[in-house]
Amino acid sequence: QKEVEQDPGPLSVPEGAIVSLNCTYSNSAFQYFMWYRQYSRKGPELLMYTYSSGNKEDGRFTAQVDKSSKYISLFIRDSQPSDSATYLCAMTFNDYKLSFGAGTTVTVRA
Amino acid sequence: DADVTQTPRNRITKTGKRIMLECSQTKGHDRMYWYRQDPGLGLRLIYYSFDVKDINKGEISDGYSVSRQAQAKFSLSLESAIPNQTALYFCATSTGVGQPQHFGDGTRLSIL
Numbered sequence: 001q002k003e004v005e006q007d008p009g010p011l012s013v014p015e016g017a018i019v020s021l022n023c024t025y026s027n028s029a030f031q032y033f034m035w036y037r038q039y040s041r042k043g044p045e046l047l048m049y050t051y052s053s054g055n056k057e058d059g060r061f062t063a064q065v066d067k068s069s070k071y072i073s074l075f076i077r078d079s080q081p082s083d084s085a086t087y088l089c090a091m092t093f094n095d096y097k098l099s100f101g102a103g104t105t106v107t108v109r110a
Numbered sequence: 111d112a113d114v115t116q117t118p119r120n121r122i123t124k125t126g127k128r129i130m131l132e133c134s135q136t137k138g139h140d141r142m143y144w145y146r147q148d149p150g151l152g153l154r155l156i157y158y159s160f161d162v163k164d165i166n167k168g169e170i171s172d173g174y175s176v177s178r179q180a181q182a183k184f185s186l187s188l189e190s191a192i193p194n195q196t197a198l199y200f201c202a203t204s205t206g207v208g209q210p211q212h213f214g215d216g217t218r219l220s221i222l
Contacts, residue, residue: 004152032208043114043200043213044153051208088152090210096141096160097168098211102152 003027006089006101014109019076023089023101026070030091030099033065035074038086038103047087048074079108113137114214116201122220129188131217133201142184143211144168144176147198156199159184191221 006023013019021035031052036044048063050056056063064073072091076083089101114135123129133142144156155168157176165178173195177185188195198218202211 006152008150032210034210036213041215041218043215046210046212049210090153092208094207096143096158096166097155098153100152102150 003099004101009104012107019079021074021087023072029093032092033072034090036088081108081110084108116214116217120218127191129191131186133184135203139203141204143202144186145200193221196221
């Protein structure tokens, strides 16, 4: 079993829809949680960074962490074609190793 | 200019060749990392370095070596390339405990 499981997708939604992305994990020691966005032929770009449980909002993006269920989510409101990318969840408990999900590819149709 | 720069961006080479991928950063971060990305497997850590004198193996270091020439430069070498090392390679940097990592745009490496 992988340490971090991410819904594989792909996901295709119409412009303006809410995109919901999810990851589950097995290591209860994880306490720092991240979402990265990766466009084709580019490196992962940090989108959201949260510590411990709770919600964090940044513009159209909301990250949720539920440590009791070992579950994290990213919501994208009012999705735009420019949101079409692969989204990676990542998490860590120590100071060097990030554990990544395999990524979910999202396409927002105009 | 990009904060984390990787060269080359693309490379095609033959089995058995020695390959060096280079990474330089202007972020002033002490910690640098090398990852490979394969479809369905996500990002896997090859090597990491906390400073010039501190280099450590990651989860998939066999067949790879690294050199930290300066705080800002971290190179990855494939001593004798093999086809299953065909992948996207990313360099990343970070600051302290639990901090997010910042990635370059990668090197697409194909080994024939």
